[in-house]
Amino acid sequence: MASDLTRTTAPSLPADAPGRHSHRLGIIAVVATFGGLLFGYDTGVINGALEPLKEDLQLTSFTEGLVVSILIFGAAIGALIGGRMSDRFGRRHNILVLAIIFMIGTLGCVLSPTWEVLALFRFILGLAVGGASATVPVYLSEISPTERRGSVVSRNEVMIVVGQFAAFVINAIIFNIWGENENVWRFMLLVAVIPAIFLFAGMLRMPESPRWLMSQDRHDEALAVLLQVRSPERARAELEEVRALAEEEKLSQTGGAADLSVKWIRRLIFIGVGLGVFQQATGINSVMYYGTQLLGDAGFSSNAAIVANTLNGLFSVLGVLTGVALINRIDRRKMLIGGFTLTTTFHVLVGLSAFLLPDGTLKAYLILTFVVLFVFSMQATIGPLVWLMLSEIFPLKIRSFAIGVCIFALWIANAVVALLFPPVVAALGIGATFFIFAGLGVLALVFIKTQVPETRGRSLEELEDQFRRDYS
Incomplete structure (x- = not known):
């Protein structure tokens, strides 16, 4: 938008x-x-x-x-x-x-x-x-x-x-x-x-949001806020734009559960929920929440694990910065497919390292390397891209409702992964757990190939027309 x-x-x-x-x-x-x-x-x-x-x-x-x-x-x-x-x-x-x-x-x-x-x-x-x-x-x-x-x-x-x-x-x-x-x-x-x-x-x-003030018919206060964050000429000219945006916001709140009776809208919400759930099914937050314990299980001492875990944070930041730089240069589907291919590959490599290598320094550092590369790949592609696509695929009328449903599903998937990761690792070990993530990654690739449309370089109106034709 x-x-x-x-x-x-x-x-x-x-x-x-x-x-x-x-x-x-x-x-x-x-x-x-x-x-x-x-x-x-x-x-x-x-x-x-x-x-x-x-x-x-x-x-x-x-x-x-x-x-x-x-x-x-x-x-x-x-x-x-x-x-x-x-x-x-x-x-x-x-x-x-x-x-x-x-x-x-x-x-x-x-x-x-x-x-x-x-x-x-x-x-x-x-x-x-x-x-x-x-x-x-x-x-x-x-x-x-x-x-x-x-x-x-x-x-x-x-x-x-x-x-x-x-x-x-x-x-x-x-x-x-x-x-x-x-x-x-x-x-x-x-x-x-x-x-x-x-x-x-x-x-x-x-200050308060000028668009929210306009939605409350507090026009003078909205102009006062705009004068704080714009040049005077721009602020006065933009007041009418903010008024129009406030009207769009009201329109965006008209969609709701009743719209689920429309087949193509149900299909879009299915795609949005799938993107959110598969983003979390990469296991990214199992690393962000349990990375120190994971590295401890891999063979690092307590002190070494907590220090090595900072690499996950560092490469997460580097990954997001890379993703922001690439996101408008590569088609969405290509970037998603590339991202899930990379994360699934690193899941397999972590699993193989855990299963095949004897306990020791080599095993610990190889698992650390593959986990860090997984974090970077995820944050440079799937992480920011899913949020962007959720903002692109829904028509204005149902956008607030649909994005709310998808984000709720994303958070619940996040919570389920966080809840199950410790007992699954305790029962099956690191290797089997990361093979499960790899299997989910393969399912994600099938989902993207068969369900997810390309949205880059196309207006929201064009996308809505396509969705009506293809999914009705």
């Missing part, structure tokens, strides 16, 4: 010349993306904290999976609720509330005396993570000028993986300093309070 808006609306508007307003927009983007940073940190911090946490709270493989995955189940619910709340009360208001929930959830986790209490507060933290995933990108999109929207919104995706990388690095530092302390995992979790405080304090000084 953003690319079409750029072509059709930007030429009719005065150029947004650089000035103080550009600096203001940059500050707003930095502050708001602390929500993405928290998303990444809170989903990644459990990776290094889990080993001492298991010993302190005496977790079994099942309760370990439950403590990790319950945050993701909370995120699925938070994404559904967060979108509705931001529509009703405003994007800025919602981010402020989420910052408070991040703080409450983090402190509750840090002070938890039992795994049951920890699971409760991890669920609360998940509500904030899901709410941030639904609110922050919308806020950034709506406050950015059309021609900069893509680059500003993509900063949130980058901040998510930066947050995970930061969690891995901070875990390694804390563990190597205070690793003998049974409460070391609490220090790791406590660090998340700092960006939550920055997010709350920063958003107090940030």
Whole structure:
């Protein structure tokens, strides 16, 4: 949608010349993306904290999976609720509330005396993570000028993986300093309070979304916000564009469950859900949540595993940056097929290394190498591409409803993988577990070949016409 808006609306508007307003927009983007940073940190911090946490709270493989995955189940619910709340009360208001929930959830986790209490507060933290995933990108999109929207919104995706990388690095530092302390995992979790405080304090000084203000008929306030983040001429000219976008937003909320009676819409939602589920079936988040334990099982010592795991975070960041650079240069289907081919190949190589090599340094480092290459391949292709395609395949009328369904399915698949990974590894071992991921990768390739359309370089209207013809 953003690319079409750029072509059709930007030429009719005065150029947004650089000035103080550009600096203001940059500050707003930095502050708001602390929500993405928290998303990444809170989903990644459990990776290094889990080993001492298991010993302190005496977790079994099942309760370990439950403590990790319950945050993701909370995120699925938070994404559904967060979108509705931001529509009703405003994007800025919602981010402020989420910052408070991040703080409450983090402190509750840090002070938890039992795994049951920890699971409760991890669920609360998940509500904030899901709410941030639904609110922050919308806020950034709506406050950015059309021609900069893509680059500003993509900063949130980058901040998510930066947050995970930061969690891995901070875990390694804390563990190597205070690793003998049974409460070391609490220090790791406590660090998340700092960006939550920055997010709350920063958003107090940030404006509301001009599109949301227009949707509430608060035109003067919307213009005042635009004057903060645009040149004066551009702000006044853009007021009418924002009015039109607000009308589009109202239209986008008219679709709902009743539209599932239409065959071609059901088919598109099936494709969207499939993309979301197969993205998670790569097992990317089993590595992001359990990477330290995985490397420990591969043969690294506890200290070495938590340090080596930072490579997963580093290559995740490098992968996303590579994906952002490639995503508009390669056809979507080719990029998806290439991505799943690579990830499936590395799954097989991890499995073969675990089965065929004797325990020792060679085995440990080969598994580390193949896991890191898997993470890079996934984040450079499938990770960002699925999110982009979900924004492209649905017609405007059902977009909010359909994307909500697909993201909910994605979060649930994420949670199921997080819940099942520890007991499956405990029962079957690393090799068999990664062969299962490889099998799912083959199914994903069949799904893409037979079901997923090409969307690159085509307008949303053209795609909708094709879907009506092909799937009716």
